[in-house]
Amino acid sequence: MNLHKTLLPPHAELVRAMLERDTSYEGVFFTAVKTTGIFCRPGCTARSPKPANVEFFANAEQCLAAGYRSCLRCKPLDTAASAPAWVQTLFTLVDADPEQRWTDAQLLAEGIEPLKLRRWFKQHFGMTFHAWLRARRLGMALGGIKQGDSIDDAAFDSGYESLSGFRDAFQKSFHITPGRAANSEPLLFTRLTTPLGPMIAMAERRGLVLLEFLDQASLNPEVQALQNRFGYAVAPGHNLHLQQIEAQLSAYFAGTLTEFSVALHMPGSEFSRRVWAELAKIPYGRTTTYGAIAATLGKPGASRAVGLANGHNRLSIVVPCHRVIGADGSLTGYAGGQPRKAFLLRLENAAVQITEQLAF
Template identity: 55%
Template sequence: MTSLPERHVMVQAMLESNPLFEGVFFTAVKTTRIFCRPTCPARKPRPENVEFYAKAEDAMTAGYRPCKRCTPLQLKGDAPAEVQTLLQEMEKAPQKRWSDAELQQSGLDPVFLRRWFKTHYGMTFHAYARARRLGKALGQLEQGESIDAAALDHGYQSLSGFRDAFQHHVGTQPGKSKDARVLVFSRILTPLGPMLALAEDRGVVLLEFTDRPALPAELEELKGRYGYSILPGAHPHLSRLDAELQAYFAGQLLRFTVPLHMPGTDFQQKVWRALLDVPHGETRTYGELARQMGQPLASRAVGRANGQNRLAIVVPCHRIVGAGGDLTGYGGGIPRKEHLLKLEKKALEQPTLFSEGAVSA
C-alpha cells in the first residue's frame, strides 16, 4: 500500500481544500460511508469521522461509495461528456464556426463553455476553436496544399482574413509556413492533477502541472525568447508522452523514452541532462548533483537551473532534495514531490519496463 502523509497534514489539507493534495489521498466519512477528493466543495466533516486512503479502490474495498459531487473516480480536469462530444465534432469538422446560437441549439451553454475552456486551456472556447482551425491549416500547408485550399477548407471566406489570422497566431505569413516555429499543446490528465504538454517535431518541450505558478512565465519565455507560437492540437510525441505517464503512475515505467527538446543555456542543459541520470527511486542533493557535473562549487546555480526545468516528472527535478534530505522547493508543490518519490520507490519492488530516453538539445 502507498504510504500516506501524516494524519494532521491530511486533515489540514482537507479542511483547506488544498489542491496540491489532489490524488495524494482520499477522504472517507464514516457517518455517511462516502469518500471524496480532498478538494470536495461539500461541507467539511469532523476530522474524527474521517479515514484516509491512498487510492479510490482502497476506499471502495472498505465499503465506501464515491461522492456524486466531487466524483473521485474521475481524474481531476476530465472534460464533461458534452465538452468531449463538442471536441470530437470540432475534429470531424474543423472548418465549422460555432456561434453561441448553434451551441445553444445543441444543448450547450456558451457561458459554461467559455468558463470551462478558460480554466482548462487558458482561452475561451471561440479562441480555442480559431487556434485549432489555424493549426489544422498549418498542417495542410506543410503537406503542400495551396494557401487558397487551406483557407477555404478551414472556414475562411477571405484570403486576407486568413493571412491576418495566420500571422497573428503563427507569427508568419502562410507562404512562409515552413519557417514557423510552432509548439502543439494538449492537456494530459494524471492522478495528481491535469498537466499541460507542449511538443514540436524534435521532442516534448514542456510538461507542467496546470496550477504551477511559474507556468505563464515559462510559456511567455518560449514565445518571446525562443520564437515559438503555441497552438492546440495533436502530435505523436504528446500521444507517446500520455501513454508513458499512465505507465509511470501505474508503477510500470522506470525511464521515459519519449524524445525531449530542452531549449536553454549550455549550463541549464547540462543540469537537466544530469537530472536524467538520477536513478528512479533515488534522490540527490544539490551539492551531489553539482559534484556529479564536475562543478562542486556551483550548487546554488544548479538549484536555480533545477527550478527552471520545464519538463516535470520526465526530467526528474523532484529527485533533488536539500542537504539534510528535506523536500525543499518543487514547482508542483511539496505534497506532489513526496508522492512521486514514494511512488518511484514502490515501483522498484514491482516488475517494470526499463528503457532509455531520447533527448535533443
Template identity: 45%
Template structure:
C-alpha cells in the same frame, strides 16, 4: 517573470516610485492579487510578496487583476475613455466571453477597441479579455477547483473547448507558416492532475502541470525561442508520452524514452543530464549535483537550472532535495513532489521484493 538579477533593482524603484521605470516592469502582489505600475501610490508590499513582469499581459496570465489605484492598463499621462470603459467592463465580469453585441451595448466600435489596446499594451482587447479569463481559470485550478467546474465558470460547455482555448492563447499559426515551424499542444490527464505537452513531429519540448504558476510565460518563451506557432494538436511524441505517463502512474515504468528537445544554456543542459541520471527511488541534493559537475560552489545555479526544467517527470527535477533532507521547491507543488518520491520509492521496493 523578470530575471532575478533585476528584481531587487525594480523593487527599490517601486519603493521610491521612480517614474523612469514606467513601462519597464509591472509588479504582481501575492497578498492582494493585483498588479501595479512602478509609481503606484498604494502601500508597498514586502519583497517576498512581489512578482515582477515585463508586460501587463504576463501579469494577467499569472492571474493578477489590474490595480484600481494606479490603473496599470492605462497610459500614465493619458487615459483613453474607450480603454477605461472596456477594462472596467471586464473587471465587472472577468469570465465573460465578448461578442459583437457586447460592444454595441457599450456603444464601442470593435475595431477602435482593437486598435487602441494594441497600441497601448501590445495586445488586442479580445486577447486581453481572453488572458484575463484564462488567467482566472488557472487560478481556480491552482486553488483546487476541479477542471470541469473551472471550464464551466470560464464559459466553456465542453472540456475540448476549454482545452483548445487554453492552447489558443499560446499562439495561432500564420497563414503562410511552414510545417516545420509549428509546435502542437495537447492536454494530458494524469493521476496528479492535467498536464500540457508541447511537441513537434519529432520531439517533446515541454511537459508541465497545467496549474504550475508561470506556465503561460514558459510557453511564450518556448514560442519565441523556437520561432514557432503553438496550436492545438497531436504528434507522435505526445502520443508516446501520454502512453508512458499512464504506465508511470500505474507503477509499470520509472523512466521515459520519448525523444526530447531540450532548449537551454550549456550549464542548464549539464544539470538536466545529471537529473536524468538519478535513479527512481533515490534523491540528490543541489550540492551533490554541483559536485558531480565539478562546480561545487554552483549549488545555487544548479537550483535555478533545476527550476527552469521544462519537462516535468521526464527530467526528474522532483528527485532533487535540500542538503538537510527537506523537499525544497517544486514548480508542480510540494504535495505532488512528496507523492512522486513516495510512489517511486514504493515501486522500487516492490520490484526488489519480487526479485528476492
C-alpha cells in the same frame, strides 16, 4: 506491500490539508466521510467533517470499492477520469467538421451548457473552448503552409472569409506572419489526465518539449519563452511523441514504468542543458542534491545556479527534477507543488520496495 496505501502522506498532514481545503493536494488523496458515505477532493467547499469520522484513500477507485459515493459538489470522479463523455462527444463533432463555428445555440442543441464548457476548457486547457477552436483551425492552417499551401488556400480552408482577418488572427496566435510560417517549427499541445491533476504536453517533430501541470504559475511564461525565444508556433494537435508520453505516464503512475523512452527536445542554454542531462541520470527511486549535481559538473560552488536551471526544467516527471532535494533532506521547491513532489517520491520508493521484495 500495498502500493497505493504507501502513497498517502502522514495522517496529521492529511487532516491539516482537509481542514484547510488545501488544493495543492489535488490527486494526492481523497477524503471519505463515514457518517455520510461520501468521498471528496481535498479542496471541497462543503462543511469540513470531524477528523474522527474520516478515512483517507489514495485514489477514487479505492473510495468506490469501499462503498463511498462521489460528492455532488466537488465531483471527485471528474478529476480522476479523462474528459467527461459530453466533452469527448464534442471533440468527435469538431473532428468531423473542423470548420464549423460553434454558437451557444448549437452547443445547447447538443446538450452542452456553454458556461460549463467554458469552465471545463479554462481548467483543463487554460483557454476557452472558442479560443481552443480558433487555435486548432489556425494550427491546421500552419500545417498546410508548412506543406506548401498558399496563404490564400490556408485561410479559406480554415474557415476564414477575409485574408486580413486570417493574417491578424494568425499573427496574434503564433507571433509570426503567415509568410514566415513556412520557416517556423510547429509545437503541438494536448491535455493529459494524471492522478495528480491535468497536465499539458507539447511536442515538435524532434521530441517532447514541455510537460507541466496546468495549474502551475510558471506555465504561461514558459510557453511565451518557447514562442518568443525559440520561434515556436503553438497549436492544439497530436503527434507520435504526445501519444507516447500519454501511454508512458499512465504506466509510470501505475508503478510499472521506471524509465521514459519518449524522444526529448530541450532548447536552452548550454549550462541548463548540462544540468538537465544530470537530472535525467538520477536513478528511479533515488534522490540527490543541488550540491552533488554542481560537483559532478565540476562547479562545486554553483549550487544556486544548478537550482535555477533545475527550476527552468520544462519536462516534469520525465526529466526528474522532483528527485532533487535539499542538503538537509528537505523537499525544497517544486513548480508543481511540494505535495506532488512528495507523492512522486513515495510512488517511486514504494515501487522499488515492491520490486525488491519480489526478487527474494
